[in-house]
Amino acid sequence: MNRGVTKGEIESAIRTAIIKFEQEFMGRGPEDVRAFVVRDLVVVRLKGVLTPAERQLAKTAEGVEMVKRIRQTLIAQGRDQLFEEVGKIVGARVLAIFTDINAQIGEKVFVFTVDRDLESLGR
Amino acid sequence: MENAIRNAVIKFEQEFMGRGPDEVRAFVVRDLVVVRLKGVLTPAERQLAKTTEGIDMVKRLRQNLIAQGRDKLCEQVSDITGAKTLALFTDIDVQLSERVFVFTLDREIRNGSQ
Numbered sequence: 235m236n237r238g239v240t241k242g243e244i245e246s247a248i249r250t251a252i253i254k255f256e257q258e259f260m261g262r263g264p265e266d267v268r269a270f271v272v273r274d275l276v277v278v279r280l281k282g283v284l285t286p287a288e289r290q291l292a293k294t295a296e297g298v299e300m301v302k303r304i305r306q307t308l309i310a311q312g313r314d315q316l317f318e319e320v321g322k323i324v325g326a327r328v329l330a331i332f333t334d335i336n337a338q339i340g341e342k343v344f345v346f347t348v349d350r351d352l353e354s355l356g357r
Numbered sequence: 358m359e360n361a362i363r364n365a366v367i368k369f370e371q372e373f374m375g376r377g378p379d380e381v382r383a384f385v386v387r388d389l390v391v392v393r394l395k396g397v398l399t400p401a402e403r404q405l406a407k408t409t410e411g412i413d414m415v416k417r418l419r420q421n422l423i424a425q426g427r428d429k430l431c432e433q434v435s436d437i438t439g440a441k442t443l444a445l446f447t448d449i450d451v452q453l454s455e456r457v458f459v460f461t462l463d464r465e466i467r468n469g470s471q
Contacts, residue, residue, distance in 0.1 A: 275391060334448045343459045345459060
């Protein structure tokens with residue numbers, strides 16, 4: 235249970251977990267990560283997620299599509315791990331993970347939906 | 358403001374994507390607008406989504422469709438929030454028939470209307 239854990243503490247722990255995930259699993263630590271808890275959602279915004287080679291590739295429309303596809307396929311492999319880690323931090327069951335990447339600006343977003351309202355925690 | 362965004366997204370889904378979602382909720386958080394939609398798939402798409410191959414097809418189709426309506430949606434969110442929309446992120450969970458939009462804005466929004 236996460237009784238007494240504040241929203242800020244959850245957001246900070248999520249941020250750390252995502253940085254670790256990106257570093258260890260995706261192979262590159264993002265430049266900037268911010269996490270927000272909103273009701274039954276956890277929203278994470280990552281900046282600077284692409285490698286120099288991917289940034290180069292993303293200069294054409296075809297390259298953008300390629301980067302997007304490979305990232306989607308990669309994330310599919312790490313999905314279960316993310317479900318588990320985020321679930322543990324927030325103390326709720328993660329129902330789904332939504333993610334999208336903008337290869338042109340090198341930004342990525344995760345949205346986790348969980349089975350209850352997290353904003354009532356610790357308040 | 359969240360209500361106005363909600364209505365704009367419902368209208369967009371109805372008019373552009375061809376189907377109104379069952380449920381839409383919108384949240385403004387700092388410089389982000391997060392919209393969660395439930396029940397976005399048509400009966401035919403739900404049928405298709407019963408196989409792995411079908412899931413991939415529906416996902417690809419929806420991604421390509423949104424690419425066409427992207428500018429329109431960003432413009433509407435800009436009009437409502439009064440901030441410039443920098444990017445639109447979206448993903449769909451075909452099995453759950455849920456979709457999420459995240460708009461990033463050029464500044465933080467004070468959500469005064471709610």
